Amino acid sequence: MKAIEVKVQTLSHFDASFELPFYATEGAAGADIRASMPEKASITVKPGQRLLVPTGLSMEIPLGYEVQVRPRSGLSLKSPLLIVNAPGTIDCDYRGEVNIIIANFGTEDYVIEHGLRIAQLVLAPVTQAKFTLTDSLSSTERGAGGFGSTGTK
Numbered sequence: 001m002k003a004i005e006v007k008v009q010t011l012s013h014f015d016a017s018f019e020l021p022f023y024a025t026e027g028a029a030g031a032d033i034r035a036s037m038p039e040k041a042s043i044t045v046k047p048g049q050r051l052l053v054p055t056g057l058s059m060e061i062p063l064g065y066e067v068q069v070r071p072r073s074g075l076s077l078k079s080p081l082l083i084v085n086a087p088g089t090i091d092c093d094y095r096g097e098v099n100i101i102i103a104n105f106g107t108e109d110y111v112i113e114h115g116l117r118i119a120q121l122v123l124a125p126v127t128q129a130k131f132t133l134t135d136s137l138s139s140t141e142r143g144a145g146g147f148g149s150t151g152t153k
Contacts, residue, residue, distance in 0.1 A: 004062060006059055007059065010057060011056045013038040014036050015036045018034050028120075031120060031122075032072065032117040033055050033117070033120065034115050035054065035112055036115070042111050042112060042114060045102060049103065050084060051103075059098060061123075063092050065092055066126050067089075067122065067123055068089060068122040069083060069086065069088035069089075070086055070087045070088075071083045071086050072117060072118070072119060079106075080105045080108075083101060083119060085101050088100075100118050
């Protein structure tokens with residue numbers, strides 16, 4: 001598999017004992033990224049609350065690519081936490097800290113510990129569209145039907 005270089009810079013609160021984002025298995029599409037909190041603190045997410053979880057990392061993504069932030073399936077299944085903008089996009093021209101937008105969809109507080117594998121990152125190619133104005137669109141069988149209009153079975 002061909003690897004594309006993504007430069008990663010550590011910030012002052014990045015825990016040096018952590019690895020950079022890493023693939024847990026040879027065939028993994030997503031690289032796990034950990035929560036890295038200042039002073040190795042934990043964060044409590046209250047029910048219904050959304051917040052940013054810091055990772056202590058910034059990236060330089062090559063032009064023509066994005067990094068998608070996706071939920072880790074185990075965390076989504078075993079906890080009330082969800083990444084609410086999944087997949088989130090880190091654009092190639094962004095140089096700030098990678099923070100993960102987390103929400104607690106449960107009924108009790110949830111504590112995110114320093115070092116938790118909080119999300120996975122997927123490098124993906126980007127194709128930009130050229131949007132052009134038109135007076136008409138081609139017709140299709142579906143037409144303007146949406147939101148379940150094609151059925152469930």
